[in-house]
Amino acid sequence: MPDQLSALSGRFDVTVVGAGVVGCAIARRFALSGARVAVIEKAVDILDGASKGNSAILHTGFDAPVGSLEQSCIASGYEEYLAIHSRLGLPLLRAGALVIAWTEEEEALLPTLMEQARQNGVSDIEALSEAAMRAHEPGLGPGARAAFRVPREYLIDPWSAPFAYLLQAIENGAEVLRGAEVISGRRDGDWSLETTRGTVRTGMVVNAAGLWGDRLDERLIGRSDFHIRPRKGQFIVYDKPASRLAAHILLPVPNKVTKGVVVCRTAFGNLLVGPTAEDQDDREHAVLMPETLEALKRRGAEILPRLKDHTVTAIYAGLRPATEFKDYCIKAHDGLNYITVGGIRSTGLSSALGIALHVEHLARLALTPRSAPAWPKVANISETCPRDWQTEGHGGVVCHCEMATRREILAAFEGPLPVRSLAGLKRRTRVTMGRCQGFFCTAELSRLTDGRFVRPMAERAE
Known part of the structure; x- marks a missing residue:
């Protein structure tokens, strides 16, 4: 069985540590390229860390820092998702986004943000006056002044996508060891990774451990080039009738710390408000704070006043692996056959497939791609297709x-x-x-x- 109940046996070409969305995408990429791949995950199920809580949006990367690795990975990951989603049975709901200015200062920033989008290759944007904006979204609150539209932003299922990536990796020879923490490692030609469920021998290690990425670097190579400072995001999910209140993904003008509070539908038929951006030291617990959730509700009602008439279905919080750096921390360590994939923060769902391509390039392994790879389809759980x-x-x-x-x-x-x-x-x-x-x-x-x-x-x- 690919999902082992005991230690993995034999030698692997590549071992990915961490089965979040990025780790699953990397495992898929190497398996399709012909490598013998292992995935080691500390939790008993995949997506149990940062990947379990996000906004479920497929971004174009229009607002990413120009020239950054993040922007490049989002752009290539976005294109690959569009190319493969139907073959894997993954949903895609085209919603488009409105970047909305609520103050005079924010309105003055819109032309700069639009130019940034064009520099990032997203040229089909459209400036909207207040009247045009309200024609698109008549339910907006009275404070909205102007906006621009990004038509190719999508809503997707944030859990089925990484599951499909890992399932395809498994169907093409990858093996997965869950409930196994990597304790230490030594390298003598190959790596020997000591886990809580045995030893794994591998030629290359890819650290995709998310919130624990810096700690894993310290355990395996004795140093880390970044430090994880978890950033908590709290969300409110409204009952399904609220989804009729907004056709687009409603985005604020971002600041230097956060993209801000988003209001959008979900692929599951609800309406979501969030996230917050709260730095903390705890890497395991994302505690919900009543006063913060009340502030989110108030902000949601300022954006869409009719939200006051709708019921909250759920509240949740996630942790993002933020670092002291603005860009991703992805590095191949010379002479170690070891690649660190860290600091992915909030854009991992959109960029995961692009990150996987970048990591494959960094690895420079001599592999023979599979000539007829398996393409399994996952069952649909979204409201965009029959259930x-x-x-x-x-x-x-x-x-x-x-x-x-x-x-x-x-x-x-x-x-x-x-x-x-x-x-x-x-x-x-x-x-x-x-x-x-x-x-x-x-x-x-x-x-x-x-x-x-x-x-x-x-x-x-x-």
């Missing part, structure tokens, strides 16, 4: 808020990457993520998942 409950034989709907079926849930326990936690099952099926937050389906889920999770539902709420 499982709309087809016969699904065994009944278990989670009625998100219309997740018994067949979908049971399928998540099969295949080469079975889920091992409630958090993982949520990201694969959307169970317990709707209006009742699991109140009605938890008992049935507990029965269906009995003996399948590392920690049973009855033992710990996730």
